[in-house]
Amino acid sequence: MTVETKSAVVITGNKAAAEAARLARVEVVAAYPITPQSPVVEALAKYIETGDLDAEFITVESEHSAMGVCIGAATAGSRVFTASSANGLAYMCEQLSWVAGSRLPIVMGCANRAMSAPWSVLNDQQDSMSQRDQGWIQLFCRNNQEILDTFLQAFRIAEQVKLPVMVCYDGYILSHTVMPVEIPDQEEVDAYLPPYAAHTALDPAAPRNINPVTLADPRLNGEGVLCHGYMEFRYLMEQAHQEALDVIVKADEEFGARFGRRWGGLxxxxxxxxxxxxxxxxxxxxxxxxxxxxxxxxxxxxxxxxxxxxxxxxxxxxxxxxxxxxxxxxxxxxxxxxxxxxxxxxxxxxxxxxxxxxxxxxxxxxxxxxxxxxxxxxxxxxxxxxxxxxxxxxxxxxxxxxxxx
Amino acid sequence: MDMTRPEQIEIRWHGRGGQGAVTSAGMLAEAAYYAGFKGVSSAPAFGAERRGAPVTASTRLANATLRHFSQVENPDMVVVLEDSLLVTANAVNGLGAKGYVIVNSHLAPEELGLSNGFRIATADADSVAEEIELRVSGVIMVNTAMLGAVAKATGLITLEHIERVLNHTFSPKAARKNIEAARMTYECTRCAY
The missing domain is CATH 3.40.50.920 (Rossmann fold)
Known part of the structure; x- marks a missing residue:
């Protein structure tokens, strides 16, 4: 710790997550409310309404649609945020795989909650664990400061390795518990997290396929170029995960150098x-x-x-x-x-x-x-x-x- | 009354759904942060809350960053927003021998029928809230008032710390009323130790 400790605010984990999304200057938020995640998106809706965050809040009728909107917005080049829990996360299931396979750097919060049945709104980690093999990076937090800091790191990691990141934090135990959280300066965050330069941005001058249908083996496209088959796409996704092992550590080190807090990397x-x-x-x-x-x-x-x-x-x-x-x-x-x-x-x-x-x-x-x-x-x-x-x-x-x- | 500051103080709040125990528990954490405690946390006892049902909240105050957030089971202090909860919720359960019991009650500390070992304080926050008409949807609110009782009974926080919390939590008009309630309750808190 080389940087002098600044004064903190005493807030919940959900509020810390929303503050991070605001500081990351996310451009599109689409989410559907579910306990215990709801206060995150309520806070973001308010920031957008009051002009504290220059972003589009797109209301949807379900989590499946929420992630669908995020996929569209991220593909078009926006920095995107969403959050969910338990049943909501499960309802996103199909889209989660799509996000990772499309190599979209979407960052989402998962306020960890038990899966039904029997019905429970309370905490465990079965929800994010049930989505473990979808191709997302999964990071866990131990307090509300780490939630805020990890979300900022998550955008950096995601955009570097082109993989989505799920930031997991225990429902209620962190999401609804207040504790001191230092809010970094916007200029410092901007320097740590430059605007997203999308690798998928659409350009009429250079048309291309997004998520082509693949067959079992590589094949030539219409222009005679040999394109990856499904296994090649998936192998590259795994390579990105292996690369992320270093990128996660570096993102934390550089965060520490700038903000005075390191969380240990992996x-x-x-x-x-x-x-x-x-x-x-x-x-x-x-x-x-x-x-x-x-x-x-x-x-x-x-x-x-x-x-x-x-x-x-x-x-x-x-x-x-x-x-x-x-x-x-x-x-x-x-x-x-x-x-x-x-x-x-x-x-x-x-x-x-x-x-x-x-x-x-x-x-x-x-x-x-x-x-x-x-x-x-x-x-x-x-x-x-x-x-x-x-x-x-x-x-x-x-x-x-x-x-x- | 000053209390030698231990490494960590664990506090359990008792109220009924709708009385704002969770809110004031969080406010105490924030006030204590302003008072110099480096690690503070406040968590509701999680469940499906409903109006009138007994609820608790856990507040921890420490000199170092907190590492754990489980529910408090052996508190150093309990704050009770309604004296009936001393019996119905067994509010002193797990309380340490010299623990603080701070109760919203018109009774004197000695009249509550609690063990002599506890440091007992009472404040008639109901009357304070009635007097200044501190009501939400017609119901009197004593949660912020009881922060004044905590300040008086323990010295862990001051009225100034409470004021700072209330000023940034409420609109100016509501803040004034809540600050007044905390101040009046501070004044009328009776400590039997």
Missing amino acids: TWSYQLDDADTVLIAAGSLAGEATISADMLREEGVRAGVLGLRAYRPFPADSLAEQLKQAKRVIVFDKSLSYGYGGPICMDVRATLQRHKMATDVDGYIAGLGGRDIKARELAAATRESIAWAAKRHAPKPTGWINLQL
Whole structure:
């Protein structure tokens, strides 16, 4: 931290997201309200109405249409913003794949909320997890300042690698909780985030196909030029994700140099250097885990936390490097791949196996449908995991925190 | 009354849906930020709120940036917008032995029937709100008034900090009325410690 701390405003995560979109000078906003995301777009509608943001707010009848409008606007060269949660995000499903495949740098907020049924408006991360494989970059935030800063970074990342970015932040726990947030100066943001120069901008002087129909193999177009087949397009999309691993880190470094705040790039850590027991999670849950690590350290357990900022692309190599000294990893997931286990846990296990590391990895499911998670519960789960390893040789089944059956 | 500032203070608000507990909990966080607390947060207890049902909100004040935002379960202070909630919502549940209990009540602190170990303060915010006609849709509002009681009972924030919050939250006319309510409630707060 080299820059002196400025005075902050005390606002919700949703307000921080809206402030970021305003500062990014987005040109088109299209969104449909859903709890807990609604206040983001309400705030943006107000900024546009009062002239604080020079943008078009396009009202739509559904999330599917909202993303359809975003696709059109982004293709024509606008910087575009939208946000949703849970059922709304699911309703966008088809369009999400279209955005990524079209390589449009749309940035959206996902105020994480449980998927129905049963009905719940409260937090978990099943919604964004259910869209994990659509080709979007997914970034997680641990507090409201990180929400604002991550959205600004997201536009930069998206426009550089030509991939859409979903900025995920826990519904209610962050979206509706007030805390101090420093609002950067507009000139500084402008310098960090120059206007979007679209790679898809339409030009009558140079006509081209947008999203051509592909066949299984490359083929010649009408002018005799050999064009990519579907697999080539998709391979390039994956290459962009791999490239994003560096771009996300650089975007955070350059943000830090300009604004005095860095968030760790792909991951962040707490008390990790000498930790043999590492707690892993994404979002506000990982922040809670840092309190658990304090509790465990008081008992003599060398605990630390590794928080995921980037979930896709998955920072596998970085994780393996940082977990070298760990004997035991406990992963807390706020979502579930039904029939197997926590998705982050599975990714961590696969990463360690690939790097030929014999670290124990136990998984816990936590906080589904808004079940409040206390630091003491994460600490208790960690103790349980340690005790299991001491007594049993069979793999520990996935644990469920504070299950009340 | 000054309180030696600990590393972190956890506060739980009790009110009924429509009384503005969540709003004033957020205002306390903001006022405390102006008072120099570096890390503040305020979160509603999440659920499908409805008018009249007991609701809570959690406020944390700390000297460093906060790292966790779960609901407060062992508060150092509870602020109760209606004294019936002491019983119906067991508002002192989990409260530390020397915790603050700050209640909107016409009763004296000793008359609330609470454990002697608590630091109890009462303020008749209902009467204040009645007197200056602080109403929303016909219903008297005591949430901002009770910020004055918190200032008097704990010294964690001052009336000036509250004023600053109210001035930028409300229109000038509404702000004046709410500031007056906080000031009058500050004056009539009785502390039994």
